[in-house]
Amino acid sequence: MTEEKPLDFAREITGRLGGETITRCYQCGTCASACPVTKTTERYNPRQVIRLALLGQRNDVLKGDAIWLCASCYNCQERCPQKVEVADVIYALRNMAIRGGNIPAIYTEFAAALMNEGRLAPMSKFLEKKRAEYGLPPLKPANTEALKKILAATGFDKIMFRKEGAT
Template identity: 65%
Template sequence: MDTRFSDEITGRPGGETITRCYQCGTCASSCPVAKLDSRFNPREIIKLSLLGEKEEILSGDPIWLCCSCYNCQERCPQKVEIADIIYAIRNIAFKKGYIPKIYSEFASALTTEGRIGKVSKFVENKRAGVGLPTLQPTGIEALEKIFAATGFSKLSQKKEETQ
C-alpha cells in the first residue's frame, strides 16, 4: 500500500484528473475491452490506484490491456481522463521495470529496425511479388538521438537487465 500513489499519478501529464473519480462505472460499461476480458476494468484500476495499491497495479496485466478507444473518457461525467491516466500509470510501470514482453519487443524493434515490428517473411514476399524493394532499417540514427535525449535508451537497457 502506497498512499502517495495517486499523487504520483496526478503529478504526471494526463494523470491530473484521477482524484475526480466517484466510481459511477460509466467508464466500465463504455469499455469494449472490459466486456470481453474480465481482467480489465478501468473503474477498478482507478479505485485501486486511489487506494494506493501500487504494486498490484504496476505489476499486473490490466493496465496494458486498454485499447485506447477513449470511449470512457468521452462519457465520464467527471471529466476524468481515464485513458490518459492509464498511459500515465504505464509510464510509471515502465520506469519501475514492469513491461510486458510485447512492448519490450516493440522497443527493441525500434532500435534495430526503426519500426515497432520486424518485417516478416510474408510481407517481404508480398512486396517482392508486386515489385517493391526489400525494406531496410530506417531512421535509426535519428531515433537513437531521440532515445538518448528522452532517457528512453537508459530505461530500456535497465529493462533488459532486469528481465
C-alpha cells in the same frame, strides 16, 4: 524511510504526463460500462484500477495484470462525465510500471524493433520483392540515427532495458 501515504501515489500519477486527471474520478462506473474489455473478461475494470490507485495501492496497480488489458479504444474517456482522461491515465500507469520493472514481454519486442529498425513492423525480403512486383516504390528507410539520438535524449533505452529500480 517514511511510509507512503495513500495520496502520495495519486500525487505521483497526477504529476505524470497522461495522469493529470485521475483525481476527478467519482467512481460512477461509466468507463466500465463503456469498456469492451470489461464486457469480455473479469481481468479488467477501469473504474477499479482508478479506485485502487486513488487508495494508494501502488503494488496492486503497477505490478498487476489489469493495466495491460486496456485496448486503448478511448470509449471510457469519451464518455466520462468528470472528464477523467481514463485511457491516458492507463498510459501513465503503464509508464510507471515499466520504470518499476514490470515489462510484459511483448513490450520488450516493440521497444527492440523501434530501437533497431525505427519501425515496429520491419521490412522483409519477401515484402520488398512483392512491392516491386506490384509496382510500389521501395520503402524509404527510417532515419535511425536521428531516432537513436531522440531515444537517448528521452532516456527511452534506459527505461526499457534497466530492470528493477523505482523512480
